[in-house]
Amino acid sequence: MTSASPDPTFRRTSLDTADSPAGTGWQLSPLTGVPADWSAVGATPIRATVPGEVVADLLAADLIPDPFDGDNENRLHWIGSTDWSYRTMFAFQRGDQQRHDLVFGGLDTVATVLLNGTEIARTANQHRSYRFDVTSALRDGENDLEIRFEGPVSAAERLSAELGDRPRAYAHPFNAIRKMAAGYGWDWGPDLAGVGIWKSVGIESWSGVRLASVRPLALVEGTSGRLATHVELEWADRAGDAVEVAVTLAGQTVTTEASPGQTSVVLELTVPEVELWWPLGHGAQTRYDVTVEVAGQSFAAAVGFRTAELVTTPDAYGTGFSLVVNGTPIYVRGFNWIPDDALLTRLTPDSYRSSIGEAVAAGANLLRIWGGGIYESDDFYDVCDELGILVWQDFLFACAAYSEDEPLRSEVVAEAREAVARLASRPSLVVWNGNNENIWGYVEWGWRQQLAGRSWGNGYYTELLPAIVAELDPRTPYSPGSPFSYADYHHPNDPRSGTVHIWDVWNQLDYTHYRDYPARFVSEFGFQGPAAWSTLFSVVHDQPADPYGTQMLVHQKAHEGNLKLERGLGDHLPVWRSDPTPDMDDWHWLTSLNQARAVAYGIEHFRSLYPRNTGAIVWQLNDNWPVVSWAAVDHAGIRKPLWHALKRVYADRLLTFQPRTDHDRTADPGVEVLALVAHNDAPDAWTGELVIARRGTGDGSPVLAEQRLPLHLDARSAITVALDADVVTTDDPTGEFLVATVTGDAPATAYGYFVEDTALRLVGPDEAYAVDVTPVEDGYRVRLSARALVKDAALFPDRLGAAARVDSGLVTLAAGDTHTFVVSGAAVDEVALTARPVLRSVNDLG
Incomplete structure (x- = not known):
């Protein structure tokens, strides 16, 4: 969205570093003592960047x-x-305008604003903007503007003492201050809490009337679209003339007159036979340009007409959870989104587009903006609107109890109203969510006893926030929290109802326990793995390298994270050699592979439950620094093996082998047999020939048994295929595997195994495949030709050059199959592309 004004009665004087000719630039200095080791800080003036933040400024200096x-x-x-x-x-220079406002897009966080030595205001919220009338404080000529920030750690501690300490997930009392919670450190992010003028600042000079805000709500009524444009006005005085407010949409213009002192008007327009905005994979992302003009000032935005519902209907299994857009249930293939850099002001429109593009390329259709981060910039929502990525927006409450007392309550009201008003027109925004895990925490994590009757946020989630959404964004549904069961007297994390977060698997259990969950909708689950080799070891310099090295542990924030990585291998994969020193090549490969396996295992199980299951949101898409974490794409933008696994299981059409009870084959109701589930989440039917084969793992991968049948699967549907006994019965489980393929216009493949990789008999790389490299103009083509079963082949060209990228990964091939990896981004050693540790597979673990 943009706003602009050529009107001489409205003038903006930017005080941003990049575009402000009005001053000498910003200077940063400490107001309290710094440690002796850092005595150079403050010895001379420090050049600051606005918008910016203190850590980035100190680094730049x-x-x-x-x-x-x-x-x-x-x-x-x-x-x-x-x-x-x-x-x-x-x-x-004042000029002819009546009023002069000092406007901050964002101040992080507890600040005192002084203009020419006069205190203008005090602020305490990173998540909102500020406007102050400074007409009487400004001077013609030189002016002195100073923002004094209280240290965010000491400020949080002070506020916590004033409000009363409340339970939280981490050491700093982030729940006492309206600042990005993750800035104080998380189990995937650094503790770099800083301060700064983190959004634009300037002086807006105006007379008569100011176009204060515009909230265009694009509503759908039958086949028509109705745009209800809510316009807020501010007046310098009540002695002026009435003004015309004009809204233009789809070639139509409607006007009304606003009298002096009138602060709001609503104008409506109708678009017959409106073209709807659809999520990715369900239709076009049609948007309409809308403009608003008032007294020479203008506002422009693109709106999309769509309906959004959250359906939580009780059924035989519990309580469902389904996102419905334009009357169509959407099967969600999502990612949780965290702030894309620990230093927020380094984010750019290009960086947002690149990161969101990774979600699209993986097959996702939804991003959940997690409640420990920020309300993202317009750049984020612009991309989602354009590409059809649904947005689940948390209000910013995460993993803690929050006071409902003043002064915090008023800050919550102000930030929530501003966020909802700003984002209400976004077609991609389909659910507002009250909090992350706080209701769960109150019920199960011992908070109730600690709180002893004090407020903890429930009034926000059940009363305040839904009321604000209903008032300002009535077209978008609201959920009290995640997880939440949408049923009285149910545990909030009951997998039979509503949304569930599955974290016992990562923390305690083998990943096969994902199948214990008959989950309706999984809004968080995940498994850790390291960042790409070049990313991780660009910041970790332990000699020798070790998972428990001093610097490695700085970049592994999870409690007992390395132990969980090792334990998580279970019987699935061998443990790396550790004597005399850890084999870091194998540590990196095995933990990366196991992360991919674990999450894909969960997704395949959830999708096999369709339509009982209506989606999953993986924790997480992105990293905010180089780290061992749950991300699918690391901080350098390198796709981890997890990303490649998700691209397969997030495809529109999925085949997966799953255990099922088969009463026709066994009289014992507890006995399960292997079946094949096909889930078609595409907009058209899936047809072709389905071939299921049992094959040998060795030379030639001989076909030992085969089952063929036609496949016709309607759009947005699933079937379970019983497998012939001779296909699933084996005399040599260590030397055989299953492969299912669908031929035709929409091919798909699934593999199944009778034993874990620790027992699976595979031939080594030299016998399993041939590999050749062909240089091409933009990089290399690395072709694998299988002679036997090749399991989970992956290429890691970043080990040869940090800029090198590969297009695919975790490729399994039967004898006679080929695959070509496309490498780009950097010139690398061609021979090294063909061997360990750059080219890896399960075959080289024997």
């Missing part, structure tokens, strides 16, 4: 080392306990 590198994060914690000043001198 070469006063601190890269906070992501080595153990520097721990060395820089003092920044969060230091008070800071941002100051600028700027020239200004």
Whole structure:
């Protein structure tokens, strides 16, 4: 969305670093003492960037080392306990305007604003904007603007003491301050809490009337679209003339007159036979341009007409959870989204487009903006609107109990109203969610006893926030929390009802326990794996490298994370050699592969439950720094093996071998046999020949048994195919496997095994495949030709050059199959592309 005004009665004087000719730039200085080791900080004026933040400014001035590198994060914690000043001198002339407002897009976080030595305001919320009338404080000529920030760590501790300490997931009391929770550190992110003028700042000078805000709601009524445009106005005085408010949409313009002092108007337009906005994979993302004009000021946006419902109907299994857009249930293939960089002001429109593009390329159709982050910039929602990616927006409450007392309550009201009003027109936004895991925490994590009757946020989630959504964004459904069961007296994380978070698997259990969950909708689950080799070891310099090295542990934030990585291999994969030192090549490959296997296993199970299951949202898509984490794409933008696995299981059409009870084959109701499930989430029917074969793993992968049948599967449907006894019965489980394929216009393949890889008999790489490399203009083509079963072949060209990328991964081939990896981005050693540790597979683990 954009706003602009050529009107001479409205003038903006930017005070941003990049486009402000009015001053000498911003300077940063500490207001409290810094540790002796950092005495250079503040010795001379520090050039600051606005929008910006203190850590980035200190880094740009070469006063601190890269906070992501080595153990520097721990060395820089003092920044969060230091008070800071941002100051600028700027020239200004009042001109003919009546009113002059100092406008901040965002201040992070507890700040005192002084203009020419006069205190203008105090702020305490990163998640909202501010506007202050400074008409009487401004001078013609030179002006002095200073923002004094209280250290965010000390501020949170002070506020926690004032409000009363409440339970939370991490050490810092992030729940006492309206600042990005993850800035204080999380189990995937660094503790780099800082301060800054993190969004644009300027002076808006105006007379008469100001176009304060526009909230265009695109509603669908039958085959028509109705645009209800809510326009908020602010007046410099009530002595002026009435003004015309005009809204234009689809070649139509409607106007109304606003009298002096009138602060709001609503204008409506109808579009007959409107073209709807659809999610990715369900139709076109049609949008209509809307403009609003008031007294020479203008506003422009693109709106999409769609309906969105959250259906939570009780049924024989419990309570369902289904997102319905334009009357069509959407099977969700999603990712949880965290802020894409620990230093927020480094994010750009291009970085948003690139990261969201990774979700699209993996086959996802929804991103959940998690409640410990931020309300994202318009750039994020622009891309989602354009591409058809649904947005699940958490309100910013995560993993903690929150006071409902003042002054926090008023801040929550202000930020929520601003966020909902700003985002209400977004067609991609299909659910508002009250919080992340806080209701679960109150019920199960011992919070109730600690709170002893004090408020913990329930009033926000059940009363305040749904009321704000109903008022400002009535076309978008609201959910009280995630997880949530939508049924009285149900545990909030009951998998039979509503949404579920599955974390006992990562924390305690083998990943086969995903099949214990008859999940209706999984809004969080995941499994850890390391960042790409080049990414991780660009910041970890332990000698020798070790999973438990000092710097490695700085970049492994999960509690007992390395132990869980090792334990998570279970019987599925062998453990790397550790004597005399860990085999880091195998550690990296095995933990990466196991992450991919675990999450794909869960997704295949959930999809096999369709239509009882209506989707899953993997934790997580992205990283905010180089780290061992649950992400599918690391901080450098390199796709981990998990991403490649998700591309397969997030495809429109999926085949998967799953255990099922077969009463025709056994009289024992507890006995399960292997079946094949086909899920077609495409908009058209899936037809072709289905071939299921039992084959040998060795030379030639001989076919030992085969079953053929026609496949016709309607759009948005699933079937379970019983397998012939001779296909699933084996005398040599260690030397045989199953493969199912669908031929035709929409081919698909699934593999099944009778034993785990620790027992599976595979031939080594030299016998299993031939590999050849062909240089091409933009990189290399690496062709694998299988002579026997090749399981989960993957290429890691970033080990030869950090800029190198590969298009595919985790490729399984039977004898006679071929696959070509496409490598691009950097010139690398061609011979090294053909061998360990760059080319890996399960075959080289024997």
